[in-house]
Amino acid sequence: MGQNLLAFLGGFMFLIVVYVFTILIYNTYFHPLAGFPGPKLWASTRFTYVFSIWSGYLARDVRQIHEQYGDFVRIAPDEISIASPEAWHDVYSNQTSREALPKSKLWHSPAPGRPKSILNALDPKDHQRFRRSIEPGLSEKALREQEDIMQTYVSSMIAKLEKTVSSKGGADVVDISSNAGCFVALLPWLELANEPSHSKECYALNLEMTRPDILSYIKIDDKGVNGLTLPEVQATSSIIIIAGSETTVSILSGITNYLVRNPAKLDLLTTDIRKAFASFEDIKLLKLRDLRYLNAVIQEGFRLCNPTPVGLPRIVPSNGVRIAGQYIPGNTFVNVHPLAISLSGKLFAKPDEFIPERWLDSALKDELSPFHDDHRGAVQVFSVGPRSCPGKHLALAEIRLMLSKLIWKFDLAVADTPRGKLHWNEQRVFSVVERQPFEILIKTREI
Numbered sequence: 001m002g003q004n005l006l007a008f009l010g011g012f013m014f015l016i017v018v019y020v021f022t023i024l025i026y027n028t029y030f031h032p033l034a035g036f037p038g039p040k041l042w043a044s045t046r047f048t049y050v051f052s053i054w055s056g057y058l059a060r061d062v063r064q065i066h067e068q069y070g071d072f073v074r075i076a077p078d079e080i081s082i083a084s085p086e087a088w089h090d091v092y093s094n095q096t097s098r099e100a101l102p103k104s105k106l107w108h109s110p111a112p113g114r115p116k117s118i119l120n121a122l123d124p125k126d127h128q129r130f131r132r133s134i135e136p137g138l139s140e141k142a143l144r145e146q147e148d149i150m151q152t153y154v155s156s157m158i159a160k161l162e163k164t165v166s167s168k169g170g171a172d173v174v175d176i177s178s179n180a181g182c183f184v185a186l187l188p189w190l191e192l193a194n195e196p197s198h199s200k201e202c203y204a205l206n207l208e209m210t211r212p213d214i215l216s217y218i219k220i221d222d223k224g225v226n227g228l229t230l231p232e233v234q235a236t237s238s239i240i241i242i243a244g245s246e247t248t249v250s251i252l253s254g255i256t257n258y259l260v261r262n263p264a265k266l267d268l269l270t271t272d273i274r275k276a277f278a279s280f281e282d283i284k285l286l287k288l289r290d291l292r293y294l295n296a297v298i299q300e301g302f303r304l305c306n307p308t309p310v311g312l313p314r315i316v317p318s319n320g321v322r323i324a325g326q327y328i329p330g331n332t333f334v335n336v337h338p339l340a341i342s343l344s345g346k347l348f349a350k351p352d353e354f355i356p357e358r359w360l361d362s363a364l365k366d367e368l369s370p371f372h373d374d375h376r377g378a379v380q381v382f383s384v385g386p387r388s389c390p391g392k393h394l395a396l397a398e399i400r401l402m403l404s405k406l407i408w409k410f411d412l413a414v415a416d417t418p419r420g421k422l423h424w425n426e427q428r429v430f431s432v433v434e435r436q437p438f439e440i441l442i443k444t445r446e447i
C-alpha cells in the first residue's frame, strides 16, 4: 500500500514536471509571440515579470530590456512592451478603422460587490458617460472658477513653511514630498462625499454653494444613464483623490529634486519667477501659463519623473492589430513603456540630464542646437486618447502654482542630510513611483 502511494506520488510529480517543462518550451519556442526578441526567462513564464513588479523594479528592468533588444520586446509569455512614440496613438487612441485598444477584464474589472468607477468602466459607451460627467469640472474654464480654492490651499501651505522656517532663524530643512501632500486637501468635497453617512447631505450642500468645485459639475442620475449614480460618484471621487494627488506630489518632488541638484537651472527659474511677479499675491494661474522657463522646467520634469513609468497595459482584440508598423497577434497584452521612450538616446540628446532648455522655442528654431531634433511629442505623461488623464489642466495648474509660490518666497538648496541625497529616479515603482521622504534646505528670501 505504502509503496503504491509512493509510486503514485512519484508519477504525479513527474507529470507535473513534464507539464511545466512543456509549457516553458512551448512559450519560449512555439508561442505566436516566439519571434519577438527578449530574454528567455521573461518569455517563458509570467513569474519573472511578477517578481520584478513585486520588487518595484519593473520599469527599470523593462527599460534595460529595451536597450538591449530594441523597440518591441517580449516581457511575458503573452505581453509585448513597445518603445516607439508612434505606438502612443496606435494603442490608446481611437482610429478610423477601430476603437482604442481595450483594457482587459482580467486586470481592470471592479472588485466583486464594489461600485464601478471611471477606471473600471470597461465598455467604451459606459466609460464615455463617466467622462462626460467629470470633464466639465476639470476644464480650463472650470478651473479658473476654482482658482480661489487652489490659491487658499497653496498659500496656507507656504504660510506654514514660513512659520517653521522663521522659528528656526530663517532657514530649515523640510521634507518636500510630505509638505506638497496638501493637494489631497484641494479636493475636500470629494473627500466628504466619500463618507457614506454624509454623502447625500454633502452633495446637496455642495450644490447650494456659490463657489463651484469639481463635484458640483457632476450630474447625479440614480439610473446611471445620463449621469452617475451616487456609488459611482463615490468610487470615482476616490480615484480622483488618489490619481490626482499622488501623481502631482510625485512630479513636484521629482522636479524639486532635479532643480536643487542643478543649481544653474534653479537660478534661471528663480529669476524668471521673481521678475514676473512684483508680489506674492500677484502670482495667478493665467500669467503662470505663459512663463516660458517655468513651463520648460515642468516639461523636463514630466520627461524625467513620470509618476507611472510602468505604463498602461491594453489587450489586442482576437484578430490582431498593427502597432507602429508591427503586426501584433490577437489576445496579446501590449504596453507602451514611457520610461524607455523618454530616456531614449535615439529620441533625446543627453537623455539622462535635466535640461529644460530643450523645451524652449529657441531649441526648436536653432538648427545648431543639440536639442533641435529632440522628439518632444514622444513624452505623453498624461497618455492620449479617450482614457487619457482628464486632470491634466488641474495637475499643470497645481504644479505651476506650487512651484512658483515656493520659489518666490524661499531660496532652495540641497539639504546635507541622508534624506537630501535621494536620487529621484532610483526610487522603486509599484503602481506609481514610491514616495520616499526628500528633504531640501529652504531659506526665507531676502527682499
Ligand code: HEM
Pocket (backbone or CB within 6 Å): 118, 119, 131, 138, 239, 240, 241, 243, 244, 245, 247, 248, 251, 307, 308, 312, 381, 382, 383, 386, 387, 388, 389, 390, 391, 392, 394, 395
Ligand atoms: C502630474 C499629474 C498626473 C499625471 C502624470 C496623470 C497621469 C494619468 C494617466 C497616464 C492616466 C491614464 C490611465 C489609464 O489609461 O489607465 C490618468 C488617468 C486619470 N487621471 Fe490623471 N494624472 C495626473 C493628475 C491627475 C489629477 C490632478 C487628477 C484629478 C482630477 C487626475 C485624474 C485622473 C482620472 C480620473 C483618470 C482616469 C481617466 C479614465 O479612465 O478615463 N489625474 N492620469
